[in-house]
Each structure stands twice: as structure tokens, then as C-alpha cells.
Amino acid sequence: MNDPSKHTSIAKLGPDALKSTFDIESVRNRLHKRGEMKLADLLLDQTFVAGIGNKYKSEILFLRKLYPFRFANNLSPLEEQKLIQEIPSVLKMGYMNAGRTRPKKQGDESNKWEFRHWVFRRAGRPCWVCGTKIAIDRQLSSRVTYWCPKCQTAKKKSIQ
Numbered sequence: 001m002n003d004p005s006k007h008t009s010i011a012k013l014g015p016d017a018l019k020s021t022f023d024i025e026s027v028r029n030r031l032h033k034r035g036e037m038k039l040a041d042l043l044l045d046q047t048f049v050a051g052i053g054n055k056y057k058s059e060i061l062f063l064r065k066l067y068p069f070r071f072a073n074n075l076s077p078l079e080e081q082k083l084i085q086e087i088p089s090v091l092k093m094g095y096m097n098a099g100r101t102r103p104k105k106q107g108d109e110s111n112k113w114e115f116r117h118w119v120f121r122r123a124g125r126p127c128w129v130c131g132t133k134i135a136i137d138r139q140l141s142s143r144v145t146y147w148c149p150k151c152q153t154a155k156k157k158s159i160q
């Protein structure tokens with residue numbers, strides 16, 4: 001087989017969020033098929049959308065103010081739309097800024113790790129928005145998850 005895109009494992013990948021032809025409707029359909037998944041796990045599922053890693057999972061959910069352990073089928077249509085639109089935005093920002101997902105403040109802000117992201121690897125540090133300590137969990141989803149307990153409150157049909 002000469003065409004790598006025809007290989008079984010590659011053919012199963014979800015849409016590439018960095019492509020100019022990112023199909024929001026296709027992603028919405030994929031989300032509906034995985035409604036019983038927690039958002040933290042859904043975003044890591046490469047058959048949902050290809051290229052979302054652990055860092056981007058936590059950052060996307062923070063920016064949409066979505067509780068990571070909420071089930072996908074519990075999103076309102078507006079929340080779905082905004083989540084799906086946020087995916088390419090955050091991935092493009094990271095791609096264009098050497099992985100940085102939080103805009104650099106004007107002035108002397110350092111480029112150190114703890115300033116580069118909203119929540120990722122910032123457990124115990126204050127949220128940039130509300131000051132609440134960023135939480136970390138290693139049990140409720142398949143990978144470690146970071147979130148702000150105040151900005152990303154738990155809603156019905158979620159765990160915890």
C-alpha cells in the first residue's frame with residue numbers, strides 16, 4: 001500500500017483541526033456518537049478529532065468553562081458548538097506560539113512554563129481568571145486532567 005492515508009489506523013483518525021477544511025458538522029456527529037464519554041476522554045479520542053493531546057484537552061475545556069468529567073451527551077447545542085469551534089482555535093494558537101495556549105501579557109512576563117498555559121501543569125497555582133487553586137485529577141479519566149474548580153463547575157450527569 002503506497003498511500004499512507006489508506007492505512008487502517010490512519011483512516012480511522014478524526015478530522016485534523018489544523019486543516020482549513022475542518023468540518024464542524026462531522027465533528028458534531030462524532031460527538032453525538034460518543035455521548036457517554038466524559039469530555040476529558042472524548043477530547044483525547046483521536047477518532048473524534050486528531051491531534052488533541054493532554055495539554056490541549058485541559059486548555060480547551062478551561063477556555064469553554066466545561067467541567068472535564070461531564071458527559072458529552074449533557075452539553076447543550078450552544079455548548080457543543082462553542083466547544084467544537086474552540087478546538088481549532090486552541091490548537092492553532094499552540095502551533096503558532098511554540099505550544100503556548102495563554103497569550104503573553106504585555107511587559108515583563110516570563111516565558112517560563114507556569115506562565116504559558118491556563119491550567120495545564122498548574123495544579124495548586126491560582127487560576128488566571130478567578131484566583132482559585134487549579135485542581136488535578138489522575139483517576140476520573142484516562143489521563144491526568146487539570147481544571148479550575150470555580151470556572152469549570154460540575155453539572156448534572158457528571159462524576160464527582
